[in-house]
Amino acid sequence: MTSFDRLNAAWMVWDTPAPASRGAVLEYTKDLEKFLAEIERRAFRMAQMALRDQDDALDVVQDAMIKLTRNYASKPSAEWRPLFYRILENGIRDLQRRRSVRKRFMTWLPGVKEDPDGDTQDPLDNVADAAPAIPEALMQDEAIEKLEESLRALPARQRQAFSLRNFEGMDVAETAKAMGCSEGSVKTHYSRAVHALREQLGEAW
Amino acid sequence: MNEQVNGSLEERSRALFHDSVESMDFALRSRLKQARVAALAAAEHPRPWLLRSTTWAPAAGVTAAAVLGVALWFGSPMAHHSTVVAESPNLEDLDLVASTDENSTDAMEMLQDDIDFYDFADKAAGSEPAA
Numbered sequence: 429m430t431s432f433d434r435l436n437a438a439w440m441v442w443d444t445p446a447p448a449s450r451g452a453v454l455e456y457t458k459d460l461e462k463f464l465a466e467i468e469r470r471a472f473r474m475a476q477m478a479l480r481d482q483d484d485a486l487d488v489v490q491d492a493m494i495k496l497t498r499n500y501a502s503k504p505s506a507e508w509r510p511l512f513y514r515i516l517e518n519g520i521r522d523l524q525r526r527r528s529v530r531k532r533f534m535t536w537l538p539g540v541k542e543d544p545d546g547d548t549q550d551p552l553d554n555v556a557d558a559a560p561a562i563p564e565a566l567m568q569d570e571a572i573e574k575l576e577e578s579l580r581a582l583p584a585r586q587r588q589a590f591s592l593r594n595f596e597g598m599d600v601a602e603t604a605k606a607m608g609c610s611e612g613s614v615k616t617h618y619s620r621a622v623h624a625l626r627e628q629l630g631e632a633w
Numbered sequence: 634m635n636e637q638v639n640g641s642l643e644e645r646s647r648a649l650f651h652d653s654v655e656s657m658d659f660a661l662r663s664r665l666k667q668a669r670v671a672a673l674a675a676a677e678h679p680r681p682w683l684l685r686s687t688t689w690a691p692a693a694g695v696t697a698a699a700v701l702g703v704a705l706w707f708g709s710p711m712a713h714h715s716t717v718v719a720e721s722p723n724l725e726d727l728d729l730v731a732s733t734d735e736n737s738t739d740a741m742e743m744l745q746d747d748i749d750f751y752d753f754a755d756k757a758a759g760s761e762p763a764a
Contacts, residue, residue, distance in 0.1 A: 457673055457676065457677065460673065460676070461669065461673055464669045464672065464673075465666075465669060468665045468666075468668070468669055469654045469657055469662070469665060470650075470654055472657075472661070472665055473650065473653055473654050473657075482661070486664055486665070486668060489665070489668060490668035490671065490672060493668060493669055493671075493672030493673075494671070494672040494675045494676070496672075497672050497673055497675065497676030498675060498676050501676055568649065568652065571645075571649055572649045572650075572652075572653055575646050575649060575650075594643050594646060594647050594650075595646075595647060595650045595651075622642065622643065625642060625646070626642055629642065633642070633645075
Protein backbone atom coordinates (compact mmCIF):
# COMPACT_ATOMS: atom_id res chain seq x y z
CA MET A 429 0.00 0.00 0.00
CA THR A 430 1.44 3.34 -1.02
CA SER A 431 1.49 6.30 1.32
CA PHE A 432 -1.16 7.99 -0.84
CA ASP A 433 -3.52 5.01 -0.44
CA ARG A 434 -3.00 5.02 3.32
CA LEU A 435 -3.70 8.75 3.50
CA ASN A 436 -6.73 8.42 1.25
CA ALA A 437 -8.19 5.63 3.37
CA ALA A 438 -7.63 7.68 6.51
CA TRP A 439 -9.43 10.67 5.03
CA MET A 440 -12.36 8.54 3.99
CA VAL A 441 -12.70 7.11 7.47
CA TRP A 442 -12.39 10.52 9.06
CA ASP A 443 -14.85 12.24 6.74
CA THR A 444 -17.71 9.72 6.53
CA PRO A 445 -19.96 8.23 9.18
CA ALA A 446 -19.40 4.63 10.27
CA PRO A 447 -19.79 2.53 7.11
CA ALA A 448 -22.80 0.23 6.78
CA SER A 449 -22.17 -3.47 6.34
CA ARG A 450 -21.69 -4.75 2.80
CA GLY A 451 -24.99 -6.67 2.97
CA ALA A 452 -26.92 -3.60 4.11
CA VAL A 453 -25.39 -1.49 1.34
CA LEU A 454 -26.35 -4.08 -1.28
CA GLU A 455 -29.87 -4.25 0.08
CA TYR A 456 -30.57 -0.53 -0.04
CA THR A 457 -28.74 -0.16 -3.34
CA LYS A 458 -31.20 -2.63 -4.83
CA ASP A 459 -34.15 -0.76 -3.33
CA LEU A 460 -32.72 2.55 -4.44
CA GLU A 461 -32.30 1.35 -8.00
CA LYS A 462 -35.92 0.27 -8.04
CA PHE A 463 -37.02 3.59 -6.60
CA LEU A 464 -34.98 5.64 -9.07
CA ALA A 465 -36.10 3.56 -12.04
CA GLU A 466 -39.68 4.15 -11.04
CA ILE A 467 -39.33 7.89 -10.56
CA GLU A 468 -36.70 9.01 -13.09
CA ARG A 469 -38.85 9.71 -16.14
CA ARG A 470 -41.40 11.79 -14.31
CA ALA A 471 -38.63 13.68 -12.52
CA PHE A 472 -36.93 14.32 -15.84
CA ARG A 473 -40.12 15.67 -17.44
CA MET A 474 -40.73 17.97 -14.48
CA ALA A 475 -37.18 19.29 -14.69
CA GLN A 476 -37.50 19.70 -18.44
CA MET A 477 -40.73 21.64 -18.04
CA ALA A 478 -39.06 24.00 -15.59
CA LEU A 479 -35.76 24.38 -17.43
CA ARG A 480 -36.84 24.08 -21.05
CA ASP A 481 -33.66 22.21 -21.89
CA GLN A 482 -33.18 18.46 -22.20
CA ASP A 483 -29.50 18.31 -21.32
CA ASP A 484 -29.86 20.61 -18.32
CA ALA A 485 -32.81 18.54 -17.12
CA LEU A 486 -30.77 15.34 -17.43
CA ASP A 487 -27.88 16.89 -15.51
CA VAL A 488 -30.14 18.06 -12.72
CA VAL A 489 -31.84 14.66 -12.42
CA GLN A 490 -28.53 12.80 -12.37
CA ASP A 491 -27.18 15.20 -9.78
CA ALA A 492 -30.24 14.64 -7.60
CA MET A 493 -29.81 10.87 -7.95
CA ILE A 494 -26.17 11.09 -6.91
CA LYS A 495 -26.92 13.31 -3.92
CA LEU A 496 -29.73 11.04 -2.78
CA THR A 497 -27.68 7.88 -3.06
CA ARG A 498 -24.60 9.44 -1.46
CA ASN A 499 -26.24 11.22 1.43
CA TYR A 500 -29.62 9.70 2.14
CA ALA A 501 -29.52 6.08 0.99
CA SER A 502 -29.55 4.82 4.57
CA LYS A 503 -32.73 6.78 5.39
CA PRO A 504 -36.04 4.86 5.44
CA SER A 505 -37.24 4.32 1.88
CA ALA A 506 -40.50 6.17 2.62
CA GLU A 507 -38.44 9.38 2.92
CA TRP A 508 -36.66 9.02 -0.39
CA ARG A 509 -39.34 10.53 -2.60
CA PRO A 510 -39.78 13.87 -0.78
CA LEU A 511 -36.01 14.07 -0.29
CA PHE A 512 -35.34 13.39 -3.96
CA TYR A 513 -37.78 16.05 -5.13
CA ARG A 514 -36.38 18.55 -2.67
CA ILE A 515 -32.87 17.99 -4.02
CA LEU A 516 -34.20 18.15 -7.58
CA GLU A 517 -35.97 21.46 -6.99
CA ASN A 518 -32.85 22.94 -5.40
CA GLY A 519 -30.89 21.88 -8.47
CA ILE A 520 -33.47 23.45 -10.79
CA ARG A 521 -33.38 26.74 -8.90
CA ASP A 522 -29.58 26.79 -8.77
CA LEU A 523 -29.47 26.37 -12.51
CA GLN A 524 -32.10 29.05 -13.08
CA ARG A 525 -30.16 31.43 -10.84
CA ARG A 526 -26.90 30.68 -12.67
CA ARG A 527 -28.64 31.27 -16.01
CA SER A 528 -29.97 34.63 -14.91
CA VAL A 529 -26.53 35.71 -13.64
CA ARG A 530 -24.94 34.55 -16.89
CA LYS A 531 -27.55 36.43 -18.90
CA ARG A 532 -26.93 39.63 -16.93
CA PHE A 533 -23.17 39.23 -17.35
CA MET A 534 -23.48 38.60 -21.09
CA THR A 535 -25.62 41.68 -21.64
CA TRP A 536 -23.10 43.71 -19.66
CA LEU A 537 -20.28 42.64 -21.98
CA PRO A 538 -19.75 44.94 -24.98
CA GLY A 539 -20.66 43.50 -28.37
CA VAL A 540 -23.12 40.94 -27.01
CA LYS A 541 -26.71 41.74 -27.84
CA GLU A 542 -29.53 40.40 -25.74
CA ASP A 543 -32.13 38.25 -27.39
CA PRO A 544 -35.44 40.00 -26.69
CA ASP A 545 -37.10 36.66 -25.89
CA GLY A 546 -34.21 35.46 -23.79
CA ASP A 547 -33.98 32.33 -25.92
CA THR A 548 -31.25 31.00 -28.10
CA GLN A 549 -32.68 30.09 -31.46
CA ASP A 550 -31.89 26.69 -32.82
CA PRO A 551 -31.90 26.88 -36.65
CA LEU A 552 -33.29 23.34 -36.75
CA ASP A 553 -36.45 24.62 -35.07
CA ASN A 554 -37.39 26.27 -38.34
CA VAL A 555 -36.89 23.18 -40.49
CA ALA A 556 -40.16 21.58 -41.51
CA ASP A 557 -40.80 18.05 -40.32
CA ALA A 558 -40.70 15.58 -43.22
CA ALA A 559 -43.45 13.37 -41.80
CA PRO A 560 -47.02 14.67 -42.08
CA ALA A 561 -48.34 15.61 -38.67
CA ILE A 562 -51.30 13.71 -37.29
CA PRO A 563 -53.88 16.32 -36.24
CA GLU A 564 -54.65 14.64 -32.91
CA ALA A 565 -51.00 14.34 -31.94
CA LEU A 566 -50.47 17.90 -33.07
CA MET A 567 -53.26 19.14 -30.85
CA GLN A 568 -51.84 17.19 -27.94
CA ASP A 569 -48.39 18.63 -28.55
CA GLU A 570 -49.85 22.10 -28.66
CA ALA A 571 -51.79 21.51 -25.46
CA ILE A 572 -48.76 20.30 -23.51
CA GLU A 573 -46.66 23.11 -24.91
CA LYS A 574 -49.19 25.63 -23.61
CA LEU A 575 -49.27 23.86 -20.27
CA GLU A 576 -45.47 23.95 -20.01
CA GLU A 577 -45.38 27.65 -20.87
CA SER A 578 -48.01 28.43 -18.26
CA LEU A 579 -46.21 26.34 -15.65
CA ARG A 580 -42.96 28.19 -16.32
CA ALA A 581 -44.76 31.49 -15.85
CA LEU A 582 -45.84 30.48 -12.33
CA PRO A 583 -43.80 31.41 -9.26
CA ALA A 584 -41.43 28.54 -8.39
CA ARG A 585 -43.32 27.44 -5.27
CA GLN A 586 -46.63 27.28 -7.11
CA ARG A 587 -45.08 25.32 -9.97
CA GLN A 588 -43.51 22.93 -7.50
CA ALA A 589 -46.74 22.41 -5.54
CA PHE A 590 -48.73 21.80 -8.71
CA SER A 591 -46.16 19.39 -10.18
CA LEU A 592 -45.74 17.34 -7.03
CA ARG A 593 -49.45 17.11 -6.21
CA ASN A 594 -50.83 16.72 -9.69
CA PHE A 595 -48.10 14.98 -11.70
CA GLU A 596 -46.30 13.01 -9.04
CA GLY A 597 -49.49 12.27 -7.09
CA MET A 598 -48.09 13.20 -3.69
CA ASP A 599 -50.47 13.92 -0.83
CA VAL A 600 -50.35 17.22 1.03
CA ALA A 601 -48.14 15.90 3.85
CA GLU A 602 -45.54 14.42 1.48
CA THR A 603 -45.56 17.56 -0.68
CA ALA A 604 -44.98 19.66 2.43
CA LYS A 605 -41.93 17.52 3.26
CA ALA A 606 -40.59 17.84 -0.27
CA MET A 607 -41.11 21.59 -0.30
CA GLY A 608 -39.90 22.13 3.25
CA CYS A 609 -43.00 24.07 4.30
CA SER A 610 -46.26 23.60 6.18
CA GLU A 611 -49.24 21.69 4.81
CA GLY A 612 -51.24 24.94 4.85
CA SER A 613 -48.68 26.59 2.57
CA VAL A 614 -48.85 23.66 0.17
CA LYS A 615 -52.63 24.05 -0.07
CA THR A 616 -52.31 27.78 -0.68
CA HIS A 617 -49.60 27.39 -3.34
CA TYR A 618 -51.53 24.63 -5.07
CA SER A 619 -54.80 26.51 -5.12
CA ARG A 620 -53.14 29.66 -6.47
CA ALA A 621 -51.35 27.60 -9.11
CA VAL A 622 -54.61 26.02 -10.31
CA HIS A 623 -56.33 29.40 -10.55
CA ALA A 624 -53.39 31.02 -12.32
CA LEU A 625 -53.20 28.13 -14.80
CA ARG A 626 -56.91 28.35 -15.46
CA GLU A 627 -56.56 32.05 -16.19
CA GLN A 628 -53.56 31.59 -18.46
CA LEU A 629 -54.84 28.59 -20.35
CA GLY A 630 -58.38 29.85 -20.76
CA GLU A 631 -61.62 27.94 -20.67
CA ALA A 632 -61.07 26.39 -24.09
CA TRP A 633 -57.91 24.51 -23.12
CA MET B 634 -68.97 25.22 -11.92
CA ASN B 635 -65.51 26.60 -11.16
CA GLU B 636 -64.65 23.43 -9.24
CA GLN B 637 -65.61 21.40 -12.29
CA VAL B 638 -63.49 23.54 -14.59
CA ASN B 639 -60.50 23.34 -12.27
CA GLY B 640 -61.09 19.60 -11.87
CA SER B 641 -60.94 19.08 -15.60
CA LEU B 642 -57.79 21.22 -15.84
CA GLU B 643 -56.07 19.07 -13.25
CA GLU B 644 -57.22 15.86 -14.90
CA ARG B 645 -56.25 16.99 -18.38
CA SER B 646 -52.86 18.29 -17.37
CA ARG B 647 -52.16 15.06 -15.48
CA ALA B 648 -53.17 12.96 -18.48
CA LEU B 649 -51.01 15.04 -20.84
CA PHE B 650 -48.04 14.83 -18.47
CA HIS B 651 -48.30 11.06 -18.14
CA ASP B 652 -48.70 10.65 -21.90
CA SER B 653 -45.53 12.65 -22.45
CA VAL B 654 -43.72 10.48 -19.91
CA GLU B 655 -44.92 7.27 -21.52
CA SER B 656 -44.05 8.40 -25.03
CA MET B 657 -40.48 9.33 -24.09
CA ASP B 658 -38.13 8.09 -26.78
CA PHE B 659 -35.68 5.25 -26.37
CA ALA B 660 -32.57 7.46 -26.48
CA LEU B 661 -33.79 9.52 -23.54
CA ARG B 662 -34.78 6.47 -21.54
CA SER B 663 -31.35 5.07 -22.16
CA ARG B 664 -29.64 8.27 -21.00
CA LEU B 665 -31.74 8.28 -17.85
CA LYS B 666 -30.76 4.68 -17.19
CA GLN B 667 -27.10 5.59 -17.61
CA ALA B 668 -27.55 8.46 -15.17
CA ARG B 669 -29.11 6.09 -12.64
CA VAL B 670 -26.33 3.54 -13.00
CA ALA B 671 -23.70 6.27 -12.60
CA ALA B 672 -25.46 7.60 -9.49
CA LEU B 673 -25.58 4.16 -7.89
CA ALA B 674 -21.95 3.52 -8.74
CA ALA B 675 -21.04 6.85 -7.16
CA ALA B 676 -22.86 5.84 -4.00
CA GLU B 677 -20.93 2.59 -3.76
CA HIS B 678 -17.60 4.34 -4.20
CA PRO B 679 -17.66 7.62 -2.27
CA ARG B 680 -14.99 10.12 -3.24
CA PRO B 681 -12.22 10.70 -0.75
CA TRP B 682 -12.35 13.90 1.25
CA LEU B 683 -9.56 15.52 -0.70
CA LEU B 684 -11.40 15.18 -4.00
CA ARG B 685 -14.80 16.45 -2.85
CA SER B 686 -16.03 19.68 -4.30
CA THR B 687 -16.98 21.01 -0.87
CA THR B 688 -13.34 20.80 0.18
CA TRP B 689 -12.15 23.20 -2.49
CA ALA B 690 -15.27 25.24 -3.20
CA PRO B 691 -14.58 28.08 -0.73
CA ALA B 692 -10.99 28.54 -1.88
CA ALA B 693 -12.02 28.33 -5.54
CA GLY B 694 -14.77 30.89 -4.95
CA VAL B 695 -12.40 33.37 -3.32
CA THR B 696 -9.84 32.92 -6.11
CA ALA B 697 -12.46 33.37 -8.84
CA ALA B 698 -13.79 36.52 -7.17
CA ALA B 699 -10.26 37.92 -6.88
CA VAL B 700 -9.48 37.19 -10.54
CA LEU B 701 -12.76 38.75 -11.65
CA GLY B 702 -12.12 41.80 -9.49
CA VAL B 703 -8.66 42.31 -10.96
CA ALA B 704 -9.98 41.80 -14.51
CA LEU B 705 -12.77 44.30 -13.99
CA TRP B 706 -10.44 46.83 -12.39
CA PHE B 707 -7.83 46.77 -15.12
CA GLY B 708 -10.33 46.27 -17.93
CA SER B 709 -12.78 48.97 -16.86
CA PRO B 710 -13.34 51.72 -19.40
CA MET B 711 -13.10 54.28 -16.57
CA ALA B 712 -9.36 53.85 -16.16
CA HIS B 713 -8.84 54.27 -19.90
CA HIS B 714 -11.21 57.24 -20.05
CA SER B 715 -9.50 59.13 -17.25
CA THR B 716 -6.10 58.82 -18.95
CA VAL B 717 -7.43 60.16 -22.23
CA VAL B 718 -9.15 63.11 -20.60
CA ALA B 719 -6.07 63.97 -18.56
CA GLU B 720 -3.84 63.93 -21.61
CA SER B 721 -6.01 65.78 -24.12
CA PRO B 722 -9.30 67.26 -23.00
CA ASN B 723 -11.24 67.72 -26.22
CA LEU B 724 -14.42 69.74 -25.82
CA GLU B 725 -15.34 69.40 -29.47
CA ASP B 726 -15.82 65.66 -28.97
CA LEU B 727 -18.01 66.34 -26.00
CA ASP B 728 -20.12 68.76 -28.03
CA LEU B 729 -20.54 66.19 -30.74
CA VAL B 730 -21.75 63.57 -28.27
CA ALA B 731 -23.96 65.92 -26.28
CA SER B 732 -25.45 67.82 -29.21
CA THR B 733 -29.24 68.00 -29.06
CA ASP B 734 -30.13 68.33 -32.71
CA GLU B 735 -32.27 65.71 -34.39
CA ASN B 736 -29.26 63.55 -35.22
CA SER B 737 -27.95 63.40 -31.68
CA THR B 738 -29.16 59.85 -31.07
CA ASP B 739 -27.31 58.74 -34.19
CA ALA B 740 -24.09 60.17 -32.80
CA MET B 741 -24.53 58.22 -29.58
CA GLU B 742 -25.28 55.00 -31.40
CA MET B 743 -22.32 55.55 -33.69
CA LEU B 744 -20.03 55.94 -30.71
CA GLN B 745 -21.39 52.84 -29.02
CA ASP B 746 -21.28 50.68 -32.12
CA ASP B 747 -17.79 51.65 -33.22
CA ILE B 748 -16.11 51.77 -29.85
CA ASP B 749 -13.26 49.55 -31.06
CA PHE B 750 -12.58 51.89 -33.96
CA TYR B 751 -12.46 54.93 -31.69
CA ASP B 752 -10.17 53.12 -29.33
CA PHE B 753 -7.86 52.32 -32.24
CA ALA B 754 -8.07 55.90 -33.57
CA ASP B 755 -7.27 57.28 -30.13
CA LYS B 756 -4.18 55.08 -29.83
CA ALA B 757 -3.08 55.94 -33.37
CA ALA B 758 -3.44 59.66 -32.63
CA GLY B 759 -1.50 59.25 -29.40
CA SER B 760 1.42 57.51 -31.10
CA GLU B 761 1.61 59.98 -34.04
CA PRO B 762 4.77 62.12 -33.87
CA ALA B 763 4.18 65.85 -33.44
CA ALA B 764 4.55 67.76 -36.75
